[in-house]
Amino acid sequence: MRLIDGKAHAARLGEQVTARAAELRSQGVDPTLAVVVPTDDEATAWYVRSIARTAEKVGVTCRIVTLDRPTGYDVAGALAELGADPGVHGLICQTPLPGGVTLDQVGEHIPVAKDVDGANPASLGRLAAGLPAYAPATARAVLELLLAENVPLEGVAATVVGRSTVVGKPAALLLLAQNATVTVAHSRTRDLAAVCRQADVLVAAVGRAHLIGADHIKPGAVVIDVGTNPTPDGGLTGDVDPAVTTAGALTPVPGGVGPVTTMLLLAQTLDAAT
Amino acid sequence: MRLIDGKAHAARLGEQVTARAAELRSQGVDPTLAVVVPTDDEATAWYVRSIARTAEKVGVTCRIVTLDRPTGYDVAGALAELGADPGVHGLICQTPLPGGVTLDQVGEHIPVAKDVDGANPASLGRLAAGLPAYAPATARAVLELLLAENVPLEGVAATVVGRSTVVGKPAALLLLAQNATVTVAHSRTRDLAAVCRQADVLVAAVGRAHLIGADHIKPGAVVIDVGTNPTPDGGLTGDVDPAVTTAGALTPVPGGVGPVTTMLLLAQTLDAAT
Missing domain, CATH: 3.40.50.720 (NAD(P)-binding Rossmann-like Domain)
Structure with missing residues (x-):
């Protein structure tokens, strides 16, 4: 049985991402991923640090927006604000979310064009319909x-x-x-x-x-x-x-x-x- | 082998629909389905007449909007206009559409809350995510x-x-x-x-x-x-x-x-x- 080497595939993709990020920078674009963190959960913090480290390595700016004990409305508001920010190209929201709120619900506040982790149900629908959209x-x-x-x-x-x-x-x-x-x-x-x-x-x-x-x-x-x-x-x-x-x-x-x-x-x- | 009697099931549902439509009318609401017809296709015309007949029988107003050789933009515009009309509760678009245009594309112009035939990919995504939405x-x-x-x-x-x-x-x-x-x-x-x-x-x-x-x-x-x-x-x-x-x-x-x-x-x- 063969083990598939995910790290090797990630390294190969990383070379392409690095080259593309450099190309964008040479055109004056600062490719930016905004990460909304609505929790102080330790596993989430670990994962966000890992995204930030990889982003730095390949030349993507990672903007981490930590919310202190937010309500669902606070999370939606932060996503809407970052969604409207022309300096933000990709926008994701970490879980867990405040009590009772689901990722689908706050995901609706991420514009489809910036929804690089496919959290907006509209992205999923577009994917199902064969229209351009980001998958999770x-x-x-x-x-x-x-x-x-x-x-x-x-x-x-x-x-x-x-x-x-x-x-x-x-x-x-x-x-x-x-x-x-x-x-x-x-x-x-x-x-x-x-x-x-x-x-x-x-x-x-x-x-x-x-x-x-x-x-x-x-x-x-x-x-x-x-x-x-x-x-x-x-x-x-x-x-x-x-x-x-x-x-x-x-x-x-x-x-x-x-x-x-x-x-x-x-x-x-x-x-x-x- | 048993044949499932779709007409009998439709009749049973029709009684419920008739009662609910009458109830809405007694509250001053004129429940209205708008049907955009962007084609003079005969099979489509037949189907639209069949919807209109059934709608009349159960007490739902059916507003048929026929477009004469429209472009995709015309169809999208008609849907957006009817979508914004507070007198329209349900909104559907017939096919075939003008050359190259897909139902998914024009469907995006039907507000999810009026998308009673689930033509907007956002409705499909909401359905997939378990959020309230109309299925086709x-x-x-x-x-x-x-x-x-x-x-x-x-x-x-x-x-x-x-x-x-x-x-x-x-x-x-x-x-x-x-x-x-x-x-x-x-x-x-x-x-x-x-x-x-x-x-x-x-x-x-x-x-x-x-x-x-x-x-x-x-x-x-x-x-x-x-x-x-x-x-x-x-x-x-x-x-x-x-x-x-x-x-x-x-x-x-x-x-x-x-x-x-x-x-x-x-x-x-x-x-x-x-």
């Missing part, structure tokens, strides 16, 4: 890895486990646009293992550590693990059991989808700045 | 028939053949929201018959007469036929071969999804007027 970077990373690894998608059975707005559904739409026959499975699916075992391409985006085992995987299938489940020792582990050896190829966690996601977020910021 | 009436009719016939959907395998923005994709999203395990198949699907044969619920929305035969249907499956393919004698026929007898239940064409669709369009107009 994680979903885009799933497709990027499959395409970069030359995995055939046309006509094949692709199953996405998980139906979230940020990963499962957009990943399914992107696979459908590649002419895969797409199945969306989830917690209510009967005999999940049997459903998954039919897939040539399996995307695990369910958020439960090691839910997907050998009995879920058709021998030789390509498996993309989107899970980022915290481990007791402060690390991350995937939705796929690391003991799996029968897949044709598998993305590790960490070092698979994650680094590609961050780089695509920056690549989409450049698209928005161009 | 045809997709909604698929779900209505399944629910009214008490077809179990939770955890079952539901396959939609066809991935259009107006039927296939929204029907898949509605089935997913009912906790079905949803597969979207299409023209590029390998071994379509085998994929379809796994479905407990099969939705045919592909627009090819009689493409779905007995070898596509699991014995006992519930089959919803969304096809409306013209016949040489001026009638309509479905995507499912009428010779099929092995389904548990099947919607006929005509007399299945069609009448329910029209009634749900009017029901959604009342929702928008309420």
Whole structure:
């Protein structure tokens, strides 16, 4: 079984992003990603620092806007303000959000043209309709890895486990646009293992550590693990059991989808700045 | 094999719609559906007359706005104008559209709150995100028939053949929201018959007469036929071969999804007027 090296793919994308950012700067454009942080959650802070570090490395300006115990209205207001700022090209909002507010709700305040992490439901709808729109970077990373690894998608059975707005559904739409026959499975699916075992391409985006085992995987299938489940020792582990050896190829966690996601977020910021 | 009587379901819905329309009128509201007709296509004219007749029967005002050889801008302008008119509660646009223009493009000019046939990609995105939105009436009719016939959907395998923005994709999203395990198949699907044969619920929305035969249907499956393919004698026929007898239940064409669709369009107009 081959491990797909997400870091290597991210490095390759990083070279392109660096060159494009330099080109934009030479034209007088300062490509800028604004990150609204409505929480003091430690995992979020860690992820935002990681985006900022990568952005600095490739020459994208990262403007972090931390809100102190905001209401949903405060978050929407900050997004609307940054959305109207011509110096901001890409705009994303971190979670968790204040009580009861969903990312879809505040996402509506991110202009579609700056919605580089596909948080506005209008972006998802445009994606479904085949109109220009940014997909959530994680979903885009799933497709990027499959395409970069030359995995055939046309006509094949692709199953996405998980139906979230940020990963499962957009990943399914992107696979459908590649002419895969797409199945969306989830917690209510009967005999999940049997459903998954039919897939040539399996995307695990369910958020439960090691839910997907050998009995879920058709021998030789390509498996993309989107899970980022915290481990007791402060690390991350995937939705796929690391003991799996029968897949044709598998993305590790960490070092698979994650680094590609961050780089695509920056690549989409450049698209928005161009 | 049981035939599902779409006319009977439409009649039942029609009673509810009639009562609700009368209630709105008693409150001084004139529930109004505006229909933009950008074509002199005969099939379109026939369908618009059928909507107008049904609307009159149930007490919904139907305002037909015919455009004479319009450009895409003219269509968008008419939709924007009617969208801003407080006397219009529901707003739909017929096809075909002027050369090169897609329904998704002009649909963006229909306010989401009046988009009773789910033509605005933002409505589809909101539907995907679980936010309030109108689904295309045809997709909604698929779900209505399944629910009214008490077809179990939770955890079952539901396959939609066809991935259009107006039927296939929204029907898949509605089935997913009912906790079905949803597969979207299409023209590029390998071994379509085998994929379809796994479905407990099969939705045919592909627009090819009689493409779905007995070898596509699991014995006992519930089959919803969304096809409306013209016949040489001026009638309509479905995507499912009428010779099929092995389904548990099947919607006929005509007399299945069609009448329910029209009634749900009017029901959604009342929702928008309420």
